[in-house]
Amino acid sequence: MTSPKLLEVKNLRVEFPTRRGTLVAVDDVSLEIAAGEVLGVVGESGAGKSMTGAAIIGLLEPPGRIASGEIRLEGRRIDNLPYHEMRRIRGRQIGAIFQDPLTSLNPLYKVGDQLIETIQTHLPLTHAQARDRAVKLLEDVGIPSAAERITHYPHQFSGGMRQRVVIALALAAEPKLIIADEPTTALDVSIQAQIIQLLRRLCREHGTAVMLVTHDMGVIAETADRVAVMYAGRIAEIGPVQDVIKRPHHPYTVGLMGAIPAMGHKAERLTQIDGSMPRLNAIPKGCAFNPRCPKVFDRCRVERPDPMPAGNSNAACWLVAKEPAHV
């Protein structure tokens, strides 16, 4: 293994064939995640961020499908694996945490049984060993009196505690990568802070890489090493989190940062981006952001920009293009 890349996504394109034509939910997305790294994926609803996560873990809902591109985990292609092989990877090598902890746990099984089942599916352990491990996992995620709680049903846990159980489930088989899709969105601020800290600590301890999908820039700022900003199915800007937040290059990132109400200095007006994200069946020609962009010029309306180097980041914007327009 020469490359330290854990996950490599190349030119991923996810399509939804419908009666009225094909919708492109994810369009030409390339990203990589190193071992132990936290990559934040941020964007507004419909930007394709969850879809990218679902494609990586092989859980696209039909009729959605990967139309082109490659996904490699430790150099091995995983996007074209048959169902049963993908099942072995899911959970064992890639774990998942979803937004709503109530729907990701089976309400009819005790949390302990769910953990033991997951552990035994992926690891060669006896029931007793798996049980010990389940208790240890629950202690790890900060659930008090874990040995007793293991016999409880999901409804006996509060929202924050449930999300801890889901994290324990995701970590059960020591995966190398966790896809966390809006893990804190359903939680209150004080609980959200606890969960983010927990996620960060566990990933450091276990050396797990995380793809953190969220719409909350604050969560990203606190947690991620690098961040990808998505807009209308494409990556608008990707780079180290400090650079993207402090020195954004793409006008969409600039607008997004300005739109977040900041504490400390009270502005009379928030920067607003007029209009809204285009629907998937009406993505404009050229740069998808061009109808809302304050700095739009002719080239943006006809030619689609690919991510290109801009400072320490990459931005898909003609403003940062080095070479002059060759039209």
Added chain:
Amino acid sequence: MSKTPMLSVTNLKRVFDVSAPWLNRMLEGKGRSIVRAVDGVNFSIDKGETFSLVGESGCGKSTVARLIVGLYEPSDGSINFEGVEIGQAATRAKHPEIQGRMQMIFQDPYASLNPRWRVGDIVAEPLRFRRLLKSRAEIQTRVGELLAQVGLSPLDARKYPHEFSGGQRQRISIARALAGEPEFLVCDEPTSALDVSVQAQILNLMKELQRKLNLTYLFISHNLAVVYHVSDKVGVMYLGRLVEWADTQTLFERPLHPYTRMLLDAIPDLDMTGRARTPVAGEVPSPLNPPPGCSFHPRCPLANERCRREVPKALPVEGGAVACHAVEENRLPPWKTQAAA
């Protein structure tokens, strides 16, 4: 204070009976269970200002909103609108003109608009209901004006709600709320279902309308950053009680109550990249069985014997009031002043 506030709420209480059915209670030997959703809340709002209530889910902030607009009747306490008592439904019914001066904007713009009505009818409903305008032409013109006021086109009146995005739907809700020319708007989490860039549009619009029409807002939110941005005064709620209220600057610069401090500490800040936050312990206890004394004491780093026993009373302090024994006894550590310049 010389002038009377627009709205003042005194010792407002609302309990909900969530007991099991009678037969179950008899068979299982269980008593009634009562949730004190709002338990003795006091505050007042002056004309033209924005008062915000913040708190985590289940703290009773939305119940307060519903009590004020009359969707619930208070169990106890009074609601006073410009000197007129409107707390009980019977007295409220005697003052229909006051009801007309209040309107509400709801959280979910997908659930609060009837999908089978055209936008024009939705916005015109308050006009028709209260017979403000008679002729169809007048109503149509007014609906056009209202839609233009919130940044939509008068032609949108012919469309149905599903043809609009979340932010546009929230604009329709605002237009509907403004139709009756209210002076007082209760906004229950108006932006929490929206994306940030759209949230900014709606917040800007609300501020603009406030200036133009001299509106008074009661703003309910769980998002402290949004609250900081829009409000003049802020009240922090915890388990049905108002634990601290103050004008915005004071509250965010010198928070007193340990719960307020904890909330402020918990906000992810864009500038704190990579910084570890002070750990926040515990969760909100069940409102069915709140702890005795100060309801925050199980999570409070400053709790002592008295906090476990005695409910703290609101204490007037500079710029507001706070209900905390630690503040009263002067054993509050200083609040870290933000290093950011």
